[in-house]
Amino acid sequence: MGMLGNLRKTTRSHILTYAIVVVAYVVLQCLVSTHSISYFLGGLLVPVCVYVCLSISLNLVVGVSGELSLGHAGFMSVGAFSGLAASICLRGVVGPDPLRLAIAIVVAGVMAAIAGIVIGLPVMRLRGDYLAIVTLAFGEIIKNLLNNLYLGVDANGLHFSMESSRALGLQRGIVIIDGPQGASGVDKLSTLLAGFLLILFTLTVVLNLVNSRTGRAIMAVRDNRIAAESVGINVTKYRLIAFVVSATLAGMAGALYAMNYSTVVPKKFDFNTSILILVFVVLGGIGNIRGGIVSAALLTLLPEMLRSIGDYYMLIYAVVLIVVMIATNNARVRSAFDALRDRLRRRPGDGPTLSAGAANGGGTHEQ
Amino acid sequence: MDFLTNLINGISLGSIYAIIALGYTMVYGIAKMLNFAHGDVIMVGSYVCFVAMNSLGLSPLVGVLLAVAACTCLGIVIERLAYKPLRQTASLAVLITAIGVSYFLQNAAQLIWGADPKSFTSVIPFPSVTLFDGQLVISSVTIVTVLASVVVMVLLALFVSKTKLGKAMRACSEDKGAAQLMGINVDATISMVFGIGSGLAAIAGVLLCSAYPTLMPTTGAMPGIKAFTAAVFGGIGSIPGAALGGLLLGIIEVFTKAYISTELADAIVFALLIVVLVIRPAGLLGKVSHEKV
Numbered sequence: 001m002g003m004l005g006n007l008r009k010t011t012r013s014h015i016l017t018y019a020i021v022v023v024a025y026v027v028l029q030c031l032v033s034t035h036s037i038s039y040f041l042g043g044l045l046v047p048v049c050v051y052v053c054l055s056i057s058l059n060l061v062v063g064v065s066g067e068l069s070l071g072h073a074g075f076m077s078v079g080a081f082s083g084l085a086a087s088i089c090l091r092g093v094v095g096p097d098p099l100r101l102a103i104a105i106v107v108a109g110v111m112a113a114i115a116g117i118v119i120g121l122p123v124m125r126l127r128g129d130y131l132a133i134v135t136l137a138f139g140e141i142i143k144n145l146l147n148n149l150y151l152g153v154d155a156n157g158l159h160f161s162m163e164s165s166r167a168l169g170l171q172r173g174i175v176i177i178d179g180p181q182g183a184s185g186v187d188k189l190s191t192l193l194a195g196f197l198l199i200l201f202t203l204t205v206v207l208n209l210v211n212s213r214t215g216r217a218i219m220a221v222r223d224n225r226i227a228a229e230s231v232g233i234n235v236t237k238y239r240l241i242a243f244v245v246s247a248t249l250a251g252m253a254g255a256l257y258a259m260n261y262s263t264v265v266p267k268k269f270d271f272n273t274s275i276l277i278l279v280f281v282v283l284g285g286i287g288n289i290r291g292g293i294v295s296a297a298l299l300t301l302l303p304e305m306l307r308s309i310g311d312y313y314m315l316i317y318a319v320v321l322i323v324v325m326i327a328t329n330n331a332r333v334r335s336a337f338d339a340l341r342d343r344l345r346r347r348p349g350d351g352p353t354l355s356a357g358a359a360n361g362g363g364t365h366e367q
Numbered sequence: 368m369d370f371l372t373n374l375i376n377g378i379s380l381g382s383i384y385a386i387i388a389l390g391y392t393m394v395y396g397i398a399k400m401l402n403f404a405h406g407d408v409i410m411v412g413s414y415v416c417f418v419a420m421n422s423l424g425l426s427p428l429v430g431v432l433l434a435v436a437a438c439t440c441l442g443i444v445i446e447r448l449a450y451k452p453l454r455q456t457a458s459l460a461v462l463i464t465a466i467g468v469s470y471f472l473q474n475a476a477q478l479i480w481g482a483d484p485k486s487f488t489s490v491i492p493f494p495s496v497t498l499f500d501g502q503l504v505i506s507s508v509t510i511v512t513v514l515a516s517v518v519v520m521v522l523l524a525l526f527v528s529k530t531k532l533g534k535a536m537r538a539c540s541e542d543k544g545a546a547q548l549m550g551i552n553v554d555a556t557i558s559m560v561f562g563i564g565s566g567l568a569a570i571a572g573v574l575l576c577s578a579y580p581t582l583m584p585t586t587g588a589m590p591g592i593k594a595f596t597a598a599v600f601g602g603i604g605s606i607p608g609a610a611l612g613g614l615l616l617g618i619i620e621v622f623t624k625a626y627i628s629t630e631l632a633d634a635i636v637f638a639l640l641i642v643v644l645v646i647r648p649a650g651l652l653g654k655v656s657h658e659k660v
Binding site for chain 1: 452456460478638
């Protein structure tokens with residue numbers, strides 16, 4: 001370790017996390033510029049970045065704040081549609097594409113933050129599985145509303161309708177969101193570089209938040225709500241902070257996702273997508289940011305890799321999911337792993353940890 | 368008359384939700400887990416009944432019985448293989464496993480029966496009932512659905528409150544350790560609950576597909592989520608709560624579709640759920656647990 005040995009353990013762990021992301025980006029960028037990456041895999045690079053961001057942001061709620069959220073795709077969807085609306089409105093106004101993408105992502109973040117606050121305020125009254133079901137309900141509500149939202153723009157500004165695109169009354173304008181058909185003709189502004197920068201941004205926000213006074217308060221609330229309350233921590237405030245920051249980051253990732261495709265439909269951001277992100281977080285180890293990044297990247301690529309097997313690939317994916325969950329959580333299997341680890345005489349607790357229970361990448365953390 | 372027709376349709380849909388919600392709530396009560404694969408068990412039950420009737424040419428009653436038997440076995444096997452190894456661990460791990468099971472069932476169904484929608488023939492061979500000089504037409508499916516769900520609920524209530532196995536079930540959901548010390552076989556009891564819940568799901572699946580006759584590998588997903596909502600609505604873990612929640616959810620859904628908006632019906636139903644939970648954080652009939660310091 002040498003020079004790094006003098007640093008604090010958490011700092012070292014963070015440097016390692018950043019290093020993994022940077023190295024992965026450099027390798028991928030080299031592969032892309034030398035054209036040694038398949039067309040198919042090339043199309044997956046931005047989605048991988050998006051899911052990594054979503055995994056990091058959901059980890060803030062599930063791992064750090066200890067709440068189960070089943071509606072993360074809802075925030076992604078709010079961000080996706082507000083982001084692409086912003087990018088279409090700025091067509092011709094803002095010249096350089098990267099700047100337009102950046103503005104769109106910021107707009108997406110703001111809109112998702114507003115959604116996060118609106119949803120978070122009632123949700124924070126609830127706990128445990130009830131909170132989970134309400135986030136699920138909000139996810140479905142957002143999907144349902146966007147499915148019936150018509151948005152267009154012309155010289156007079158933006159027009160909304162909940163009925164049909166004709167009801168917008170556009171004068172030579174363009175329909176941005178066309179109800180269930182979603183948005184088409186989206187500018188494909190997303191690039192691997194943008195994805196990489198967004199991952200770095202998300203990572204910086206979450207890691208700094210976790211290691212701040214606020215982050216410690218959030219974790220105190222998670223570990224023992226009553227004890228935290230008794231030392232003067234405002235429970236609702238800190239739970240809400242984690243929830244809203246997570247929603248904002250999810251919205252930004254959603255904008256990046258939307259601008260990777262020419263057509264985006266509201267149906268894409270359904271319950272299954274929320275669950276997919278949750279699977280990344282749980283498989284990576286709840287509260288373990290680095291684990292979440294790796295599992296998001298692997299699990300996004302895995303179904304595509306397995307596609308060559310043919311019709312059975314999703315079946316195998318499901319079996320892998322079940323087997324991995326059992327292998328990493330079953331007490332007997334875990335103790336066998338621990339024994340093996342002791343024999344290899346590795347230092348215990350080598351992993352980057354935010355929650356004590358998730359030290360070995362498993363999900364022993366109690367809700 | 369429109370009002371009455373809608374009310375009857377609502378009760379019919381609500382009865383189906385209630386039967387599915389009973390499965391959710393029983394499993395939650397005893398295993399403290401959200402069984403996301405429950406919706407897909409409904410779908411498997413419907414396919415079994417479909418195959419029995421259309422490919423094997425069996426009578427509808429035999430088809431339903433086969434579906435119930437198959438789903439009961441399926442529920443027990445799923446519990447043994449996927450959930451039992453994780454019984455002592457955090458609830459999130461089991462939740463993800465349940466999602467894995469759900470993916471598995473959906474994709475297995477797609478491989479076996481294909482992704483194309485099948486048109487399900489109703490299992491109820493009676494004509495509709497016409498009342499008030501043709502102003503009110505009640506389909507036989509509706510009548511059978513309501514009757515079946517009443518029978519199921521009464522039987523289940525009797526089973527849980529009167530029989531020894533029902534008592535064991537209640538004991539396990541109260542305190543597994545103490546139940547084991549009293550000589551109750553906890554593993555067998557949990558298996559039994561999964562079996563009963565999945566058997567109920569098969570009945571619900573057949574009724575659902577008789578009323579809405581499109582059958583696909585994803586047929587169970589949305590009713591599953593709705594019924595899950597219904598279970599929480601009534602207070603998850605409570606059997607009367609699930610029945611009440613399911614019934615209310617069905618009625619509200621049908622009325623919203625009829626009088627407010629078809630497209631926004633789902634959003635309104637879920638918004639109502641949120642309002643109920645914000646006012647009563649443990650659902651309508653759920654027990655509010657007070658934390659002691």
